Amino acid sequence: MVEKRWVEDAARTAYRLAKMIVQEGRVDPERHFMCGDLGRFRGDVGESCQWAVEKLSDLVRLRDSPEYNDKLQIRTLLRKTARLNERLGAIQRIVADVAGMSFLDIPSPLVLWLQDVGHKLVGDIGLLVSSTGETNFQFEWTPLMEGEPGEKVPQVGQYCVMRFPASQANDPFMSVILFHELGHCYFLVRDVFQAAVQGVPKSRRDEWQREVVALADRLRSKYNLPHGPGSQDPILARLGEIVYHWTAELFCDSFALRVAGPAYLYASYMFHAGRDISLQADWSPDHPPFAVRLQYLWDSAEKLSWLDALRRVPAVAQWMEASRSEELRFPQPVQDEAVVELTSEAFRYVKELWHHVLPQVLSLPESLCPGPDGLDHVSKAARAALKDYQLPYAHPAQDFRPCADNPMLIVNAALEYVLTDMSSAWGRRFRKDKPSLDDEAEFQQKACELTLKALEDALIVQEWQRPHNGSSDKART
Amino acid sequence: MAVLTKQELERRVRTPPGSPGRIGITPLLDSDQIGSDSIDIRLGSYFTVFRRTRMACLDVGEDSSPYDFQEMIHVPMGQRLIIPPSMLLLGVTLEYMAVPSDLCCHVVTRSSWGRLGVIIATAVWVHPNFTGCLTLELVNNAEAPVALYPGTEVGQLVFHSLDSDAQIAPSQYEGQTRPLYSKLFSNRGEIERVRRIGDRFHGVEQCMARAPQPLRP
Secondary structure (H helix, E strand, O other): OOOHHHHHHHHHHHHHHHHHHHHHHHOOHHHHOOOOOOOOOOOOHHHHHHHHHHHHHHHHHHHHOHHHOOHHHHHHHHHHHHHHHHHHHHHHHHHHHHHOOOOOOOOHHHHHHHHHHHHHHHOOOEEEEEEEOOOOOEEEEEOOOOOOOOOOOOOOOOEEEEEEEHHHOOOHHHHOOHHHHHHHHHHHHOOHHHHHHHHOOHHHHHHHHHHHHHHHHHHHHHHOOOOOOHHHOHHHHHHHHHHHHHHHHHHHHHHHHHHHOOHHHHHHHHHHHHOOOOOOOOOOOOOOOHHHHHHHHHHHHHHOOOHHHHHOOHHHHHHHHHHHHOOOOOOOOOOOHHHHHHHHHHHHHHHHHHHHHHHHHHOOOHHHOOOHHHHHHHHHHHHHHHHOOOOOOOOOOOOOOOOOOOHHHHHHHHHHHHHHHHHHHHHHHHOOOOOOHHHHHHHHHHHHHHHHHHHHHHHHHHHHOOOOOOOOOOOOO | OOEOOHHHHHHHHOOOOOOOOOOEEEOOOOHHHEOOOOEEEEEOOEEEEEOOOOOOOOOOOOOOOHHHOEEEEEOOOOOOEEEOOOOEEEEEEEEEEEOOOOEEEEEEEOHHHHOOOEEOOOOOEEOOOOEEEEEEEEEEOOOOOEEEOOOOEEEEEEEEEOOOOOOOOOOOOOOEOOOOOOHHHOOOHHHHHHHHHHHHHHHHHHHHHHOOOOOOO
């Protein structure tokens, strides 16, 4: 028999759908951001709503009419409704997050750019950005809703949510880390891992099979570890997990560097330094130590021709050189030699895969990535403007077009200025020989504000120049 | 002090960054914004509004903070902000300004808004060398609420030339891009000074009160 609570669940589903449609209007980017269809909820929500209501009616009918009391059919319907319920729960949570977002929380021009880049790289997937009370950046993926084979189930779209720490709000330089999270989306959608594995010659892959089995046996006997059948073997499973996640992280770092430019390197360094975690000790099966990530970033920067731009910023060059000279090691965050040995072995495979991962980053379309030439051009203008304590690259030219096409150019140029010219600029402006720490913090805050303003202005100018139907005549008063 | 006219305004606005005498103003969405004797300015998207609190009054001499009774809000372009009658709120210009050392300027309300009862600035003077977005003190003097739209033109800047270059220290509101809270709360030096003088006077009054009265003849 159909229980009352099941019908109530189904009713709640229909209610949630209706509420979602209402909330969808609140995050309509056309109203808020004047930005076409970026970030809009994709998929036919109305059709999904109709489908859920039909299922609800079916349930009620089955409960009330004895001739429809088919237990199998009821169970099937309930299963579908439960799946829909779960799916909508995730979407509703996302919608609630996004509805609470505002320009005061996040530099929205960067989010719009991120969504634009994402749309071109991963296709029709909703990319939502929201803040979190936690201290790390997060990525959440909502999978497709699945129906029975052959059944037409309306899809309410695919989404991924990227969350940034609320404590980093209003910092355009740290927001760049969101591009790392976008990399996770690309990694999943394009199945970068599988493509990299397929890039390895077949003979070598066969060798891997033999090697990992031998490794598992050795570790098992050495540390007296449990055994499992086939792919359920805990050692092999853990090994695969580490290789997959570490490859993903290194790919995402490289992806972010490609799409966001050197600013990602700075953001990444500051994020880890700000968390007061030793560069070497911060690692887990999910994340490689930051020292390793820094080395691979350096490698990517070399391949992406960013070295000259990085060398212009003495501080960044120093960090990189320092990290290069250190010997790689894996100190233990936990006293478990087996984990350390397993991780070290897994890292060998990550290194091998890297040669098949990096080309996938290099093959990203150039139009979406700020190249060194473009940055040089913008950087020169931005540094000149900031010397006057003015907005970077937002001064009116002859044609009144004060924006760069790619906002990441503004961020990179402003950051370069902050890291190289800030102290001298402060001295010039306030006639001080050496700024105090407070002065530097205040100036850096100011640089963030000016960069944000430049980003917002660039977006406004871009939209302003679009043709519109309204009259431009105005009476001078 | 002569008022700059269109030709001179355009010349100075189009001067490259870093050049002396340049008027920095960005974004300048329309070239029409430069008028015959002024530059039109637009309303930005950030506002500081006053909250109703249990504080008796805004006393900059007391140990309180503007955060206790003011908060910043954002109204995106395309949306509106309604000012009730007799309400003051702080807004900001969309344009970021850089006034050269040989000019100063003042802000005036566009008469079209003035006719609706809206005043956009009460502290209207902008000193030479100022850089930043201008804070606007928006007041609705009308009987009815008035809606404001960020991004629209609300005022004008009238530039005046100076006899010589001004040597002015950077303003405490230097480089602002949002309406900043009043700095009187964090800089109470003047009030402390006045109070010290007051204390001394008070002491003299007390001494005089305690002084022996002359004997009556």
